Amino acid sequence: MTNPTRPTYIRRTGRIHNLIEAAGTAVLIRPEGANMPAPRPPLDFFGSIARIHRWKLTLIGVVLALVATACGGGGDSRPEVVADSELPSAAKTDGQVVWYSSLPEQYSKVIADAFTAKYGVPVDLFVTGSLGLQNKIAEEIKANKLAADVFHSSYPPSFVQLKSQGLLASYDSPEYPAYPPEYVDPDKTYGTFRATAVVIAYNPTALDGRPAPKAWQDLANPEYRGMIAAADPKYGGTQLIADHLLTQKYGDEILRQIGAQQPQLVDSQSAEANLIITGERAIGMDMNDYEAWASKYNKKAPIEYVYPEDHVTVVPGYVGILEGAPHPNAARLLQNFLLSAEAQQLVQDKVGAYSTRKDAKPIEGRPAFSSLPVSQANWEEVGQDTTEIQDKLSSLMHQS
Template sequence: MAVFPFAMAAMLAVAGTAYAQETTPEMLTAAAKEGKVVWYTSVDVKVAEVVAKAFRAQYPTLDVDVERAGSERVFQRISQEYASAIHNVDVVNSSDASHFLYWKQQKWLAPHTPPDVMRFPAQFKDPEGYFATWRATLSVMGYNTKLVDAKDAPTGYMDLLDPKWKGKLVKSHPGYSGTSLTGTFAIVKLLGWDYLEKLSKQGVLQLQSTTATPKSIASGERVVMVDGNEYNMFIEIDAKSPVKIVYPKEGTPFVTSPSAIFAEAPHPNAARVFENFLFTAKIQQLTATEGGTRSLHPDVKDPPGRTPLGAIKLLPDDPAAMLPQIADIKKRYTALFGN
């Protein structure tokens, strides 16, 4: 196996300063010998396949194995694999940004900075180059427009405690979804556990993923969504589903979703080619346009009709503060809402 480009990158990273690592002819030659990249991701499978298709088209000698699951399941899988000395994952994307802090602490990540990341705001990339925010989303509320009149629709979290919504709400679970976990942390910080205790008495339909809750209200299974991916709501809206996004008046959780390469990646050069590809303006625009995600790339434009981030009251994520509280959040939440 040709590993020179990977080995050289590792040696140059000793200084601990991020620098741009271009996709070179030598890297591509080594990657072609490896044949593929294994990608663990929490992005909706439709979006993941759009990215994978574009990658295969641009690099015909390389394949990408898409392994999609909720962020907390991705974390659990990697932990179990590494405990058994199984190194299967090359590149990882999770909507629980605290995962990357943990993996970096464990020295499981490889330093690599895609050239486009050099232009990202500092708060959205690791200063030593171990990870960067590949995509972002908002954890939004929403409702079915055929079943709820706009004048009656909830405008914020506290509205969901109205008895009229009992048995009509759907919500994701922080034990499965990184977006849900990040959103739960933000809600608890803002409104406290007392709020979630009251909400749990509203007969909430509990689903796993924030990719599933938009589909629930689109189908009419439930009429109001407590939380769900903004990008999945955009996908439903583009598909003419009868749904509308609500940005809660108390504030909307902003969820960063980084990407990184594992140090024990079995396909290290293909991993670097893929990581560079993910952060290009072309792919960042593709996921924003077709997948509804938010991008931190300065060249990416939101599609027409979408509310600019600057017009939304945001609740920023705080992965460093959330990390030591994750087990307690999952335990307390499950005690209220079940598995």
């Protein structure tokens, strides 16, 4: 294809802004020294229906708002959904697809570029952290201005709550048979785009002769005092889930002990990785495995990491189509692409995250996904009590 259509990205004041996965909201990458906006606490919109009164919205009101958005206040002007075989041409007629993604910008762009190169359909990409996306979608629904077609996040409770409120479209992707049933919603409203395992990372030099930790409880050892970096559970879905599962397994005392170790708390996985790479801190308590993998193998940074021997938190990063998506055919085409063998190979090769496809090849330097002692949370429970869990976990980590 000559002059393939290039992906487009969310613009603000006429310029393209890069967005990084960070503190529960989109953070603009600005020149050094520029003032950065303080992160907003995540809105607990996708918690229990009982708390939606915060915006004076009932479940019926939310659904009606979405219908009004899809219909533009009048007749439904959205394109008619076509058969899967006709999606490539119909997606071009849609003109673009809007993808909200929590996968960091540099990785999401690789996937978006591959989709555009293959199908000639531009991707309007918005990237921020999982809880930031939760905020954004909630605010758009409140304003009757839902813009997203496809939603990807590493915070599964968002999908559980969206589905319960009728805000995810049911679409039986032809890619779903390639996945184990536990990684596809039974009602086909979402599937698993990637799986993130939480590891303990460390800088061997910065450990200064101390043994590397092998299990979560090792982090409470006084010899690591002042050497630990951790992502604050207030600002990211993966961290929240990992810390929540620790307390489920060992009680609150485990985080209270680690919090007494004077950990440096940061608002993103990238910031945590940088502290370990530079040696400012020796241990990254709860790093995404793909972040550690990319630092070691792509950046050749002085990072090693272990999958904790007592249990490994695995967070499925779901992807689904929002009900009333403005570009429904392009949305289905992108959903299929994200779950395809082609895109999943990019997820493993370029991102370093696990694919849950049954035909996925192993990742260099990583244990097979099926061999991990996997622990997963009760997503509905976490979603109902997000704010309370965040506050408790963050308080436990702020002991010093």
